[in-house]
Structures are given as C-alpha cells and as structure tokens.
Amino acid sequence: MKKFLNSVDTVLTESLDGFVAAHADILVLGDEHKFVRRKVLKPGKVALISGGGSGHEPLHGGLVGHGMLDAACPGQVFTSPTPNQMLAAVEAVNTGAGCLFIVKNYEGDVMNFDMAAEMSEGVVQMVTNDDVAVENSSYTTGRRGVAGTLVVEKIVGAAAEQGMALKPLKALGERVNGATRSMGVALTSCTVPAAGKPTFDIGDGEMEFGVGIHGEPGRRRDTLKSADAIAEEICLAILGDLGDRAKGPALLFINGFGGTPLMELYLMYNSARNIFENNGVTVTRSLVGSYVTSLDMAGCSITLTMLDDETTALWDAPVHTAALRWGM
Amino acid sequence: MKKFLNSVDTVLTESLDGFVAAHADILVLGDEHKFVRRKVLKPGKVALISGGGSGHEPLHGGLVGHGMLDAACPGQVFTSPTPNQMLAAVEAVNTGAGCLFIVKNYEGDVMNFDMAAEMSEGVVQMVTNDDVAVENSSYTTGRRGVAGTLVVEKIVGAAAEQGMALKPLKALGERVNGATRSMGVALTSCTVPAAGKPTFDIGDGEMEFGVGIHGEPGRRRDTLKSADAIAEEICLAILGDLGDRAKGPALLFINGFGGTPLMELYLMYNSARNIFENNGVTVTRSLVGSYVTSLDMAGCSITLTMLDDETTALWDAPVHTAALRWGM
Amino acid sequence: MQQFDNASAGDIVLSIADRIIENRAYLSEIDGKIGDGDHGVNMAKGFGMAAERIRGNDMSLATAFDTLGTVLMTEIGGSMGPLYGVMFTQFAETIEKSSSIDARTFSAMLTSGLDGIQAIGSAKVGDKTLLDTLVPAIEAFDGANADGKPFPEALDALVVAAEKGRDGTKDLVARIGRASRLGERSLGVLDAGATSCALILKALALGAKEKLQQSATASD
C-alpha cells in the first residue's frame, strides 16, 4: 500500500483536521470529529445533513456550506457513521425548522440514520439510489446510492437556502433522485488503508463493469474496452432505465473515482455527451471531476440527471463549499 | 496501461473537445486545437498566455477565464507546444495592450515560446522556476517550473483583470515567482499514453523524492516514509531556500499529481501546515487539490508562496475558470 | 440444574473478541469477494475497543455484553455496529437480572438478540446474512433442550448448527446487503457476517461450557 499517512488508525482524523483547517473560513469541526458543519448557520432554514463512510472525498464534507449541506458525518473508511454522530450534528445545526437526512442506500447507512432519526425530533429522511449498474431486482435492498447523491444535495441544498420547508424539500430530493441515473467502471481496485492491500484483484487488461463506490463488484468483469465502448454501454444502460423520460435538458456528470486524471475524464465526457445527444438528450449543464470517489481507485462513473426549469435554476444557484463553488 | 482512451493519437484532441464542450459558457477552442481561449475578451486588457505539454490538467486550460489566463496552448503530452500555436493564440486574444507569456522553465518550452515571442510584437515573457527539489547549481538551465506556476497565473491574472500594464505585470509575476517554492514526491510513476508503460520503475516500498511533474527523477530514491517525515523534509527544504523571507503570511498549496485522493492531500496539508506554522510562517491562504498533475502519478507537491497585502488581495480577487472559481 | 454465575463471566466476551481479532484478515478477505472488504477491520476494531474496556475489570457477563453492545452501536457504525450492537445489548438486558445463567435464560438471551436484529434489519433466513448462522444455531440449541439434553450438549449442538449454517451460505444468492446487487455472482462464497457470527457463537458456547465445568467442580 502506497499512501501518504502516518498510521492507519489516524488517517481519518488527521485528514479531517487538515480539511477543516484549510477551509476554516466556512467550516467547523464537531467534537471528536463527529461531524463537519457550516461555520455560520442560517436560523429558520431547514438543516440538511448527510454522511456516510469516508473514502469518497470530497463527498460529503466538501459539500458542506452555503447552498448545500449544513453538516456531514464522516464514518470510518467505507463504514457508515454512528447514530451518535448524526445526533450530535442535528443538535449542532438544527435551528428549529427541522432536519433532512440525505442517505445513500446502503444497509449500514440506512440502519444508522434510521436509529438517529428515531431518537430525534423533526427529522425526515430521504434515500438516494441512482446506480443502475445492477438490474432492478426483487431483492429488498434496492439500488446503491452513488454519484447522483451530489446532484440531489446541490439541488435540495439550493432550495433549502431559499427557504423551502422540510416536506417539500424531501419531495424535491426524491424527484431529483428519481430523475438521476449513474453507473461506474473500475480499472483498478481501491486500497482501504486499514486493509493495507487492494480490495480486489484485477488483471492488466481487465475492468470491473458497474463497480460500486466501495469497490463492490458490478455487472461483470470484462476485458478493457475503448473509452467509446465503455461510455456507450453505460449511457445505453442509463437511457434504457430512464425510458421515455430520457428526452430534453439534462445535467451530465462525469465523476472520477480518485485515481483517474482529468484528461481521461474529459475524454469520457466527450464520448458520453455525444452518445446522449444522439439519443434525444440535450446536455445543458455539466460537471467533470473527482467528487464521489472510491479512495485511489482508477475509474469513473457517468451520471445523468434530467432537468426542468426549477431544478436547472437550483443547480445554478450560488454555492460555496470546499468542493463546489459558484455564484459567490 | 489502463486508461480511458480510444487511440493514443487522439487522446489529446478528444479530451480537449470534451473540456471545451463542458465549459462552453466561458471557453472557446482554437482551430486545429491550437489553443483554448476565453469566450469573451476584455479589450484594452493585457492578454496572458501560457501553455506547455499536456498531462498536467487542469493546468493550463483549466486556468483560462476571468481573472486568470486569456489563452493556453496545449502541447502533446509532456511536450512543449509549437510556436505556431502561440502565434495563433496571440492573434486571437491580443486586443492591443500586449501579451505576457508565462512559461515554465523547461528547455523545450523556453525555446518554443522564445521563437514565438521573436516572431510577434508586443509580447513579453516571464519564466517560472519554483522547484527546489534539486539544489541550486551552476548549470545554466536553472530550476524547473512546477505547481507554483498556478499561483503566479492567479495573482498576475487578477492584476491584469484590474488593468495593470504589461511591464508591471511581468515584474509582479517575477516577484510572486520569487516568493514561491515547491517540491514534490512520487509514490508511483505516471504512464504517458503514447509510451504505453510507466515512465520509471519504482518498488512497492519506495518513493521518488523531489520528482518532476513529468516523472523526471528528483533528489533521490528513498524508502517510503510517513506523511509527517515526507512533509518535514519538503517543508524544511522550502524554508531553507526561502531563508529570512520565510516569515509572516503565506499561501500553502498542496497539489496532487493525479493519482492521489483528496483524503491524503488533506492529511499532507495538515502535516505541512503544522511544520510551517512552527517555523514562523502563518498560513493565511490555502489550496488543496490536483491542479498541476503528472497524468496518473500518485504523489503530491507542497508549494509555499509568501504573501503581502497586495498579493493576498489579488489571490482573493474574483476568478472564473474551469478549475478555480470564486467571488463570481 | 446446570448453570453458571453471571458475575465474573465477562471474560467470555474477551475470548469472543480474541477470536474476532485473530480472524480480522480472514473476515475482510471473505467480505472483499462480494462486499467491500472491511468486515474484519470493522469487527476487530469494535471488539478490540470493547475488550480494552472489559479487561481487568471483573465484569459480569451482562455488563460485558452491554459494554460490547454499546461500543458497537455508538462507535463503530457500518452494518455491524447496529446489528451486533443491538444483539449484544439485548443479550445484556435479558440476563441482567439473573444471578446465574441456565439453559432457559441462555435461550431467552439468544432469542431476544435475534429479535433485536430483525427489528432493525429486514433480512430473513436464506438471504445470505448472519441470520443463516444465528437462526439455525438457536433452533438447534432449543431442540436439544426440548429433547432433554444437558446444557453442555445443547451448546455443542448450537456450534454444529452455527457452522453448518455458515457453510450453507456458500450456496445462497445474497438478497440483502452489498452482495445482493450481484445476483448469481454471490454464489460460491461464504457470507462474511455468517462467518463472524459462527466465530462469536462458538467462542460463547466454549466459554459457557468452561464456566459450567467450573461450577460443577466448585459444587462437587
């Protein structure tokens, strides 16, 4: 394992210390590293709280700030945070208008956020599940929440900033989640610091198609294909799943997994954009970069969110976080 | 080699097409991919042009826009662009107030920019050389220009936006460059697409100390040390080189080389910040991310720029590029 | 009637923790095949933290279970934090009032742990989870009791059934958790939670048998 670290036990807290120090103009760290929150709260605004296992930086801490989240709870690497953390975050940022938990659909996250929600008042939850890598199934767990979560957090965050109330915020978040589809592909495995070795073995000429953001296996192992062939399979899966809705304006988000440079992400963007536009979608908004990562994994995901006037305006609304900033 | 690409011959042009399409609100691509320029020029403003080999994305194309560059010329991977490209860029963005070329100190870049400067009128050049990895030497070539180039481009870009004339801009750029020191370390090699294999071999427990942003060897090969030990050696080299100047306010910039995730960069930031602050430097501005990359290399560099009131205000001034954006 | 003292039996939890920590790498490896490869890491961290708080403190079994459950629930997170957290907390609550533990109390304890898990997760037997170890283990224990077998023999039956249940997860398609997205690809590998659960139950059973033996010797 080749990483910049001092000890696997302190990777997370040292990194959080650095993160909050580098963004001390907008962020504050909670006691015992339980959460990261906005420095200045907006009384009367619904508080948005997210969180999940670490290793996906800048998600979620990098999305805390004006126009997005009020707090984020970082778990250990790839491990949901505890109800304690969420309760502390609620206490720190709920100014009376209630809290919305935005939870990625993983067993661990859902159970921990559920427990916290039950133990607090005025908390409502929504779950993101945008990953179409694995076919719809009769299994109870449903789809994974992946990069589309960022889109939900941005749009719901903007609406909260503008004063939308708790219930409509949840409905908006579910509408955006419902208009969002993602799928990823890995060229290499990630390496969890505490494990000290790659999560999975993968050959020189192989890729993991439909990989999860924790290195979970996807649809299948395949031989490494051209960028166009990879983009085509992912885009067609997204379009197929959206069905009739895949028409008109959309946000195209190419997300790097941590080990893939921008040059390749823009190349994938070019390929994906052409495919979508040849299929009736008009790419009106774009985001390219490593935002929902899987530690040092080489790979990327493609996310498409169908937009309307309201969600487009909310996407464009000012935001000031460590990772996303515009309009201010 | 595991990369998202269709053919090594078209990596660059496809990636540029995607890049400009994703940022079509602010950027325009020159004929034959010769340059990337601002969509809207500001008549009467000195035009800033940079460029160099590709593979360092988002440098320089991602730094074109309001408050930074007017155009960037992308060469082949790790290969300086041609005088033709620079001449075309000058023609496209010089609105009459002259042009400043900002050139990283590499033989190839210097020769090509020199030739272009000689062939055009009203062009002045400045060279960045912030890398302290290799000791000062009697050799003519001098130090390499690395991540500090971004700092120069930001500060000079802000001053140009505010109407500063050509000569004072060059002087300002040289002052910022003179107040800036950088040094990097690689954990893995980069892989040049056209080469198809890693530029250098490096063992599992090794790092290349003082590596260049093209994978050039640095000070020495060493066994992989803790983050704190790595940061300490780099920070002390920077402090030693700055000498008496290493006092007071400074910008600390932790730059990823492309394959290193944010979690590790913030951990390095934490470590470096503590070391600098224990040595009389006050970190008043920070930047953490992969901005001056070396393709997919795992590794990072630390840059310190000593600030004064003027340069701090220029750093804070509004900027709107693909990679850096604030205040607008 | 066969029973052992609740007081001072907290060291059973230490031996459970030892087994989990010994199997850290193995449990993560299994999880890596169809999950995210962190099961051993998470488990070893939580059980290790709990063991540190228990060691040297002469705790009752109830207090030790409560310590473990609380650590898991409040400091570990993930899937196992809540699931094992609630299981051990329920174990503790059930035996809290009993100064000594007989087969009936032991069965009630296991059952309330299982109820706790099912209250927060939606898994059923056959979904390829730790329930595929826990449920048949409890059934075997209760069956042996109903057949009038002595407490130690019922504990042996519990271990055999737990390990059989664990091995059986190889032939199951996961229907819950990360692995559930793999469909048929989840066949042919053990479930990580089922494997850790078998380790826990075996260490618990061996610990209880030892205590029973000690009580028997003491009352001789």
Next chain:
Amino acid sequence: MQQFDNASAGDIVLSIADRIIENRAYLSEIDGKIGDGDHGVNMAKGFGMAAERIRGNDMSLATAFDTLGTVLMTEIGGSMGPLYGVMFTQFAETIEKSSSIDARTFSAMLTSGLDGIQAIGSAKVGDKTLLDTLVPAIEAFDGANADGKPFPEALDALVVAAEKGRDGTKDLVARIGRASRLGERSLGVLDAGATSCALILKALALGAKEKLQQSATASD
C-alpha cells in the same frame, strides 16, 4: 570530383525516418532514465509525419529536409521540434541552390545546421546533449576531407565519430535539459538526443554513400 544529385535524393530522409521510427521505444526508454521518457515518441511522430509527406513525391534532398524541418518546427514542439527543426531547415537552405552535393557542400550543410542549433539553444560540447554527437562528427568529416580522403571515407569517419560521441555521453554529467537537475545521477546513461543524432547521421551518411555509388556507376 565525387558528388551526388540533389534532385530525387529526398529518399535519404525516408531512410532517416525509418531508423527513428524503428528506435521509437529504445529512444524513449533512454530518455526515461534521466528525462521524461518521450524522446522516441516525439521523434517518431515528427519524422513519421514528414515521411508521409515526402513519400512518393520524388523530392530533392533540399526539399525533403525542408519538409522535415518544417514539420518538426511547426507541429512537434518540445525540445526537438525547434532544435532538429532548425537543423534540417538550415540543411535545406544550405544545399537548396546546389544541383549536386559534394563533400564541401555537405560539410557546409552540417555546419550551418549546427550553427542553427547553437543559435537557439545554449548547450555546449560536454553538456550531454546531441551536440556531443554532432560536433565531433562534423570535425571528423572535415578532418578526413582536409586529409584528402574520398567523400565516402569521410562519411565513414563521420559515423564512427558520431557513435563515439554518443557513447561518450555515458560518462558526462548533464548540464542542460531535464537531466541537468540530476547532477551526478545523470552519469552512466546515454543521452537520448545524442543517440537519436547518431541514428540520423548514420542514416544520412549511408544514404549519401549509396547515392555516390549510384552516380559513380551511372557515369561509368
């Protein structure tokens, strides 16, 4: 007097390009040791593009050099674009007006190429660059001419000196280019530019010798 026609001799440039393209991986590998590992890639690209424009066009040597020089200068970039670009452009200019090329013209051509390189770069002999191949090669060629050796023999002397110069770069510490930052670490490896320069000069010398032979046969 020994000479060969400028007209139709452009195919010499094709054989130079062939040698460079054959050695693409080798040149990059050498460059990777103390540079950035792209010398072969850049060279093969530029010489390949030029060859495509020359092939099948029955060019004079002057026109072929000019084509190659222009491609390198305007489309390749890097260090080699300007340096070899100016060298071949100067070659072309020097022989442009000569319908046939004798040893004197050949020497003037090489010298003006060298002057061009030195006008834009600041390297000197001993700095571990292509000059360590080019300069002794020209000296050997001129020396052989001064000694009254026939043109083909002077070309042989040129090749021997070029390769000796190239091999000598192993023992030099780089004082210019990327490798110059390595100090003593640049010892023990060939310089990439010196290696490509030796390939170019050898292919050029062999091509010229072949042309000389053909003229001799034709005038028999």
